Amino acid sequence: MNKLIPLGILLGVSLPLLAAPTLVSQQTKTAGQLAIPYQMYKLDNGLTVILAPDHSDPLVHLDVTYHVGSSRETVGKSGFAHFFEHMMFQGSKHVGDQEHMRIINEAGGDMNGTTNKDRTNYYETVPANQLEKVLWLEADRMGFLLDAVSQKKFEIQRATVKNERGQRVDNQPYGLVSERMGEALYPRTHPYSWQPIGYVEDLDRVGVDDLKQFFLRWYGPNNATLTLGGDFDTKQALAWIEQYFGTIPRGPDVAEPAPEPVSLPETRYITLEDKVHLPLLYISYPTVALGDPQEPALDLFADVLGGSASSMLYQSLVKSGKALEVGASHYCEELACTLTVYAYPNPALDGSLKTLKGEVDKVIGDFAQRGLTPDDLEKAISKYRASTIWGLDSVEGKVSQLAMGQVLAGDPGYVFKSLDAIGKVTPEQVRAAYDKFIAGKPAVVMSVVPKGKTDWQVAKPNFTPAKRELPDYSKHDAALPLRPVTDRFDRSVQPKVSDAVSAKVPAIWHGKLDKDIEIIGSQSDEIPAVSIMIALPGGIRAESKGELGLANLTAAMMEQGSVRLSEAQLSDELQKLGASIEFSSAQYNNLITISSLTDKLPQTLTLVKELWQRPGLREADFERTKAQLLQGMKQSEQQPEWLAGQAFRELIYGKESRLGEPADGVPADVAKLTLSDVKRFYQNYYNPSNAKVVVVGDVTQKQVEDQLGFLTEWKGTAPELGSLKPAGAQAKPGIYLVDKPGAPQSVIRIGRRAMAFDTTGDYFTAGLMNFNLGGNFNSRINLNLREDKGYTYGASSGFAANREVGVFSTGANVRADATVDAIRQFLKELDGYRASGPTPVELAYMRSAVSQQDALSYETLNQKAGFLLQMIMYDLKPDFVQAQSQLIKTVSQETLKRSATHWLDPDQMVIVVVGDKQKLEKPLAELHLPIYPLQLP
Missing domain, CATH: 3.30.830.10 (Metalloenzyme, LuxS/M16 peptidase-like)
Structure with a gap:
């Protein structure tokens, strides 16, 4: 074996030794006190590190949060932070395309990323023996992402983001509510005036170089917090973090954002005509910003107003039948908070939102006489305390609280300080906040009405967002240079892992x-x-x-x-x-x-x-x-x-x-x-x-x-109960088209009836067979439809069953213009997998991934309850887990191929398409399959 030559010798330079991480603060466990024990360090390059050991389960959860969300974007370049949430999974210098997810899946872990207005986080939960590997992975995309960014990847992920927007925003009832509310509530230059997913025209406008500059500006270690929780040795974890992250150069200095709460000169009325059945009244009052001393009082007011079945709005409007559903909440973000009230009218009485708005205003006005009672405070304290405790049920929950508190409030224990603050709120503080921000104050009032029903709106719209004025990007700051990393080790070598951990099946x-x-x-x-x-x-x-x-x-x-x-x-x-x-x-x-x-x-x-x-x-x-x-x-x-x-x-x-x-x-x-x-x-x-x-x-x-x-x-005899097993056969194969006029996406479902549930028989085997077809992110179906073709935000397949019958299904929400080829690709993947079964490489991947998932399966009370519920409902003995483990290790490629051959025959599948019939019917004929119009209520 060749000995690794230090990089400094190869370069002929002397590399400085890294300074030891600096301990910044810590929280110890104190009897009777709600807290998460942790130690917080700072590396020389500015990376904040929070370590929270928890040896109760053989797993670790790693979260890397960058203090960048849509609030760091500029006018005309919206959606960048969310775009990077996608790009960060596309490989880096030492990690191949799609390899990040494959490595985590193969380790039996799971991972994801999320973006909101104020921060972006990437996280993994893995068996404890995989810790060094996930640190290596996260460090590689922090320090070496741009080495692997290409125009092709950029184009594919741009298509994926557009598909995500289509699925979650443009093709969903009420999907545009948040976007329209942000545009009306904030000035066009305020970063909360657009949503994290961004505008399609902005995504179309920018290129890969714009994206690279955004990364260089915001994704340095000095703008990141690494939080690690779970079963690890603190000294070893800190050494690995220093090794993999310590040499990554810091990025440009990042100033803490200043709060930007807004006020309105008058109430703004806006209307959204949408494909909805029920109209919606949606009101937002601008208030303070995260961490403001008045925040807890506004939280309590929102809770009293519309936070439960005993709230003022519920009792006045829902119990009387004037509304079907109501609610109120005070949602705080880093720059600004809003107190939002929503109500769906009872159309059996009156579909007019104007009438409903009058009722809502009356209830809000009644608070002036009612005020906050001791009973309100007791309920709020108990509710928030319980919510905080349940949030500590998993290592992920603890890590998320620590990371959020540090990044957005400069305090890992912020959640506990918030709980303490709620307990100290006085009726006078709530009344003062109510008078200052709510009573008679301007708000944005949105009427969401069915298309053609503007007579139901609260009032004629009196506000139109200003046109977006795009800056001259040529006059922006000079391009930021790349920041090369100089190391003393070879990052291309993936860290080896120690022996597999033993899953802690609950004592029963x-x-x-x-x-x-x-x-x-x-x-x-x-x-x-x-x-x-x-x-x-x-x-x-x-x-x-x-x-x-x-x-x-x-x-x-x-x-x-x-x-x-x-x-x-x-x-x-x-x-x-x-x-x-x-x-x-x-x-x-x-x-x-x-x-x-x-x-x-x-x-x-x-x-x-x-x-x-x-x-x-x-x-x-x-x-x-x-x-x-x-x-x-x-x-x-x-x-x-x-x-x-x-x-x-x-x-x-x-x-x-x-x-x-x-x-x-x-x-x-x-x-x-x-x-x-x-x-x-x-x-x-x-x-x-x-x-x-x-x-x-x-x-x-x-x-x-x-x-x-x-x-x-209980008095009485046990009832007789029937069966759920279908008496007849499934529908004949073919395409069943459900008309959704004007739909920007088509929803595709393909499948067939299948076997009943079992733990070690055909059903379990079919699940193993499906893993590489459509059972994980790196499956054939998802890599084809999402990562290669860019047709969808995500595609998958799987088996589901009860004790009498089951189903196989696959599908996705796809771009309307890609509907026909998407179906073609689904059928091609089914046919190809049916013919060959998993390859030897796929079989090994499945064995590794599925066999190690048990380490993550019994952590929370809900996970334990689900495991026990399955046992008692199907009369299982605890050793079924060992039997399944043995099957995973020994199942042959031939067995999985037989399962695929039997269940994946495209000629046995029904195909459902929900989309614009006028645009789809003729193109669908190209598939040479029977087409049956299907009318649903």
């Missing part, structure tokens, strides 16, 4: 109550909280013909309070406890999901008992809840993805099958349901006989069994 206990109620649990004291799920046999399989949606409606009614407690009183009780109790319906069960802090668990379960045994089921609540559900269904029908999903369900399972209809029901059936139907369903299918209970968290088996004893008090 089993219990049983009367009425054959099974309990499975796992005790964990990492946070003082408990998560419980009670599965009562029933769900949508218990619905009779003509009453589809009854399970969902009954669950919604169970949340409306008890005989003793109204919905508002229930909301108050839960907020004071910092707890949540949710009722829902699933395929086979009616579910009660409970989250509680440990010290409040007895009181929380007392409320569960009351709601379950003595639900209110009042007529007024029923009429309001049913109306809300019906309007929500109609609204869903405007969403292209919902249309595609429903068309696909109908074709795969058949309209006569319950699985062929929406889980929340059919509007025609729901409209006919009565309160008597709900009471009958409740009496029959909230019976605990044969129930399954999952418990995870900071509670012992004896404690929880004693506290759940009330489940045995």
Whole structure:
């Protein structure tokens, strides 16, 4: 083996030794205090490093946050920070194209990046033995990204960003609300006047050199914070960080941005005509900036105004039937904050937003007399405390809080200071903030109305954003030079990893109550909280013909309070406890999901008992809840993805099958349901006989069994339940076209009916087979449709199943003009993979990735609960995990090929396309497949 010659000798220069990182601050663990222990360091090049060891699970989470978002962009060059979120995954000097994600996937980890107005972060969660490798990866794109940036990559990612905008903004009901609100609220020169995703014309205007200059300006180590949490040795981690990041030269100095809150000379009225069913009233009041002393008072006011079922807006407008949904929030960003109020009117009474605006104004005005009560403060403190504790349930949650606090507020412990500040707010401070920013003050009032319904708007628009004045870019500062890195080691050598970590499968206990109620649990004291799920046999399989949606409606009614407690009183009780109790319906069960802090668990379960045994089921609540559900269904029908999903369900399972209809029901059936139907369903299918209970968290088996004893008090016999297995065959293969006139994108779904769920049989094998086809970012389908063709924001495939039947599906939201070739590419990938199966390289990749994912699978209470729920629902023994691991190691290429040959035949697939029929029908004929128009409600 050749010995590496130091770079300084090769260059004939003397390289200075790196100075040791400087300890800046630290937080130690103190009994009874909410805090995240950490140490914060600073490297010579300005990189901030926060280390938060946590040895509870064999994983690490790395976050690198750059203090750059859309607020650092200039007029006419919007979307750059978000564009870089994409470019940073396209390879760097020592990491090949698409290799970053492949390496993380192969390690059994996951990763992503996010961009908002103020910062961009990149993060990975991996098994603990992979730490050095992810540090190497992140350092390479910080110091060597531009070495790999090319015009081709630039063009592909520009297309991808456009597809993302099409999917999330232009082709979604209400998708343009934030963009239009920003344009009206802020001057054109204010960086919050545009959204992080940017304008398409700006993306079209710029070139790859503009992007490189943006990187050189903002992506230096002195404008970054590296936060590491999890199972690592601090001394070793710091040494690796110094090695890989310490020699990266600092970028230009970056000044901390000054707050830029705005004020309005008068109320601005704007209107957005959109493809929506329900109109929307959306009001934003400009307030302060992040960290302002008045921020907690405004947070509390927003909570009292519209933050819960007991809030002023909800009680005045929703309970009276004047609105279907309302809310208020105070959202703070680094430069400016806004207090936003929204309301959907009840069209059965009055679709006019002008009328609704008058009602909202009256409620806001009523606060002047009401003020803040001690009860408000108690609820807020409990709610914020519980939210903070649940945020510490994962290493990622802890790291995110530390990083956000440091980057945006200069304090890793900012979240805890915010919690403390909420507890110190006085009624006088809230009243002062209300008087200063809300009462009678100008705001932006947006009316979102269905196309052609401008008579529903609050007022005739009186404001048009100024035209964007683009600067003369030729007069900008001189180009920034590249910053070469000088090292003492060879960065092209990927770090080796130590032996694989052992996943910590939760220690499990089993219990049983009367009425054959099974309990499975796992005790964990990492946070003082408990998560419980009670599965009562029933769900949508218990619905009779003509009453589809009854399970969902009954669950919604169970949340409306008890005989003793109204919905508002229930909301108050839960907020004071910092707890949540949710009722829902699933395929086979009616579910009660409970989250509680440990010290409040007895009181929380007392409320569960009351709601379950003595639900209110009042007529007024029923009429309001049913109306809300019906309007929500109609609204869903405007969403292209919902249309595609429903068309696909109908074709795969058949309209006569319950699985062929929406889980929340059919509007025609729901409209006919009565309160008597709900009471009958409740009496029959909230019976605990044969129930399954999952418990995870900071509670012992004896404690929880004693506290759940009330489940045995139910009188009545266990109900008989039917099957969900479809009786008929799926629809015949071909293209089923759902018309969405003017759609800028087409939604494609391709698939077939498949096998039922299993843990070690055909279903599990098919999942392994699919991994390289469409089961990860580097899969064949995604690399083709997104990274090569630039047709979509993302494409995938997979199997899903219940205990009786399953489905294979693939698809994507694609550019409208790429619809035909996108389908062609999907079918080509299915046919090619079916013929060959995974290659030896792909097989090894799958083995490595899937086998190491277990290290990340049991960290949070929700993950543990999901694992236990699967075990108890399918009557699994804990050793099924070992059986699956053995299958992953031994499954052959021939076995996976047989699975692909059987399930991926394009001639067996139905193809759903939701798009503009007038533009698509003729081009789709080029595929030489039958085309069937499909009409959905």
